[in-house]
Amino acid sequence: NAGVMQNPRHLVRRRGQEARLRCSPMKGHSHVYWYRQLPEEGLKFMVYLQKENIIDESGMPKERFSAEFPKEGPSILRIQQVVRGDSAAYFCASSPNRISGVNYGYTFGSGTRLTVV
Amino acid sequence: AQTVTQSQPEMSVQEAETVTLSCTYDTSESDYYLFWYKQPPSRQMILVIRQEAYKQQNATENRFSVNFQKAAKSFSLKISDSQLGDAAMYFCASSLQGAQKLVFGQGTRLTINP
Numbered sequence: 001n002a003g004v005m006q007n008p009r010h011l012v013r014r015r016g017q018e019a020r021l022r023c024s025p026m027k028g029h030s031h032v033y034w035y036r037q038l039p040e041e042g043l044k045f046m047v048y049l050q051k052e053n054i055i056d057e058s059g060m061p062k063e064r065f066s067a068e069f070p071k072e073g074p075s076i077l078r079i080q081q082v083v084r085g086d087s088a089a090y091f092c093a094s095s096p097n098r099i100s101g102v103n104y105g106y107t108f109g110s111g112t113r114l115t116v117v
Numbered sequence: 118a119q120t121v122t123q124s125q126p127e128m129s130v131q132e133a134e135t136v137t138l139s140c141t142y143d144t145s146e147s148d149y150y151l152f153w154y155k156q157p158p159s160r161q162m163i164l165v166i167r168q169e170a171y172k173q174q175n176a177t178e179n180r181f182s183v184n185f186q187k188a189a190k191s192f193s194l195k196i197s198d199s200q201l202g203d204a205a206m207y208f209c210a211s212s213l214q215g216a217q218k219l220v221f222g223q224g225t226r227l228t229i230n231p
Binding site for chain 1: 121123150152154159160161162163164167208210212214216217218219220221222223224
């Protein structure tokens, strides 16, 4: 049973380009979460999605960032017109349907390290 | 708003000894969950231990245990019989009842000296 798969592992983009980060959740998991980790800092929540729905995007920057989790295929975090400040590690996590309100923690992927040059 | 604070940027311990990592949090809610995650050099976040705030009993997972002090809003992690493989960044995190979002602390880098 493969874990949460993120690709690419490393991504280099020039300023102004687009970055697309992919996340395939664990088999049977229908909830996906994206977090960003700046160097020497903890993870910061960005967005929580279920299939075809954005549940909580309170941590997403208002511009240039978007996320989707289509009915088929991986979840995608898209960053348009990247800037140097977008350089960070982006982590995806997934969880199955839960008993309402209970948080058991979730399974993280190994992250995508985005470098903007 | 929830906040999580880890006041020890770095800690070190001799192999086979015991080390305690500190974490404090702030929330106005009474029901919530607390977690410790480990991030080794491979970068993957690994769940170490989980605590439900309504449970007074401290969670334990083999060599890992917590000291949960709800009134003091403290949630420290104790690692017994430290092993070289325990070397990693350790993050404390919290989430509210009914929410799946995790709020993380800044992390503590743990070094194990052979």
